[in-house]
Amino acid sequence: MVIRQRRKTxxxxxxxxAERVGVSRQWVIEMEKGKPRAELQLVLRTLNVLGLVLTVGNVEGESSVADSSEMPLVLPDIDTIVDGNRLYPDERRKAVVPIDGRNRSKDL
Structure with missing residues (x-):
């Protein structure tokens, strides 16, 4: 229902x-009807394309493991982590490598 409403908005x-998500129109039709076995990856991709955010909470009446007054969980941005660890062609790392029995730095 939320997916259909957002699409229409x-x-x-x-x-x-379907084209933006990379699925068939039939998949969108089934999803909007509440297909019970929709692939999670495609559902998440659809939500992302529509600019929707998925949140998780407790069922009413269940006690929470974490106190609601605690700070919210901040998840790391995986793209930032990957970019920070990627070597670019113009960058070089140096390592200490034994050469002739002595430690000297060498370009990798």
Whole structure:
């Protein structure tokens, strides 16, 4: 229901959403009808394309492991981590490598 409402708010038809997500129009139709066995990866991709955020909470009446007054969990940005560890062609790392029995730095 939320997916259909958001799609209509964006004035997209099912074919436009399907193209943006990379699925068939039939998949969008089934998803909007509440397909019970939809692949999670595709559902998450659909939510992302629509600009929707998925949140997780407790069922009413269940006690929470964490106190609600605690700070919210901050998740790391995986893209920042990967970019920070990527070697670019113009960058060089130096390592200490034994050469002739002595430790000297050498370009890798």
């Amino acid at each position: 964006l004035r997209w038809d099912q074919a436009q959403l």
